[in-house]
Amino acid sequence: MRFLYLLVPAVLLRLAMSAVGRHIPGTPPPPAPAAPSPVVPLPAEQTYGASPVPEYIRFCEADVRHRARWRLTYGPGALVPFRAYHLVEGVTVAASDVRILDVLLSQYEPPSRVRPYVPEDDAEREAERCLLAEAARGVA
Amino acid sequence: MEHASMTVPAIAAMAPAVRRGVIGMLDGFDRRHDVALIAVELVVSAIRAAVGDLVVRVCHLDGGAVRIEVRDQRGRQPQTSPAEPEDGAPDPLAVVSALADRVGSSRRGGDCITWAVVAPTPTAS
Numbered sequence: 001m002r003f004l005y006l007l008v009p010a011v012l013l014r015l016a017m018s019a020v021g022r023h024i025p026g027t028p029p030p031p032a033p034a035a036p037s038p039v040v041p042l043p044a045e046q047t048y049g050a051s052p053v054p055e056y057i058r059f060c061e062a063d064v065r066h067r068a069r070w071r072l073t074y075g076p077g078a079l080v081p082f083r084a085y086h087l088v089e090g091v092t093v094a095a096s097d098v099r100i101l102d103v104l105l106s107q108y109e110p111p112s113r114v115r116p117y118v119p120e121d122d123a124e125r126e127a128e129r130c131l132l133a134e135a136a137r138g139v140a
Numbered sequence: 141m142e143h144a145s146m147t148v149p150a151i152a153a154m155a156p157a158v159r160r161g162v163i164g165m166l167d168g169f170d171r172r173h174d175v176a177l178i179a180v181e182l183v184v185s186a187i188r189a190a191v192g193d194l195v196v197r198v199c200h201l202d203g204g205a206v207r208i209e210v211r212d213q214r215g216r217q218p219q220t221s222p223a224e225p226e227d228g229a230p231d232p233l234a235v236v237s238a239l240a241d242r243v244g245s246s247r248r249g250g251d252c253i254t255w256a257v258v259a260p261t262p263t264a265s
Binding site for chain 1 (some may be wrong): 143144145146147148149151152153154156157158159160161164165195
């Protein structure tokens with residue numbers, strides 16, 4: 001039992017020493033840490049990288065113009081990188097140039113749909129007539 | 141060879157937008173309205189034949205000519221309700237043949253590409 005009490009601290013000590021990288025006799029000492037590099041002064045005029053979106057200003061203008069109906073995205077590397085998704089119709093259009101996309105979005109008129117106000121089925125029509133008559137009686 | 145392209149869904153509401161888009165692609169080309177009319181005819185023909193996306197591509201060829209091509213997916217997504225043309229109805233692609241200098245079509249990987257080449261108006265020297 002006493003042996004175990006001695007063994008556990010010895011194992012822990014060995015693990016800790018291996019973790020910090022102890023010096024083994026016969027091996028070259030670890031290299032000294034490199035001297036801190038001299039401070040490089042920043043250029044007087046800091047430059048920023050170009051925007052990844054070509055014609056970024058025009059892209060932003062088109063986005064602002066069509067934001068109510070379309071969601072504009074840019075996918076670099078695609079044949080037609082400028083894409084727009086119609087928020088209501090669910091159609092997607094794309095173009096290789098943001099100007100063309102702007103023209104497409106300006107000219108697109110979604111097809112009008114006739115809402116089914118009048119029921120087509122006879123039974124459905126009769127039921128609606130009864131419902132309207134009851135409503136009229138209720139008001140009277 | 142410069143080119144510009146756009147991808148639109150195969151719905152009839154897109155035809156006017158394609159027309160304006162093609163005109164916008166061809167600033168400075170004197171027969172851009174002819175090319176736009178051809179583009180609309182090719183797009184409408186593709187809409188009749190297929191659903192899915194259409195790719196409209198405009199290329200500037202050497203010598204000042206313009207090639208317009210419309211690629212549809214009639215091999216992969218064919219239109220299931222074929223429209224019956226009325227007797228005596230004009231063939232829309234006849235308009236394309238009348239306006240373009242060259243017309244053709246090809247199939248590649250299930251896609252169908254119809255194209256036309258329009259040369260600029262020759263200048264009197």
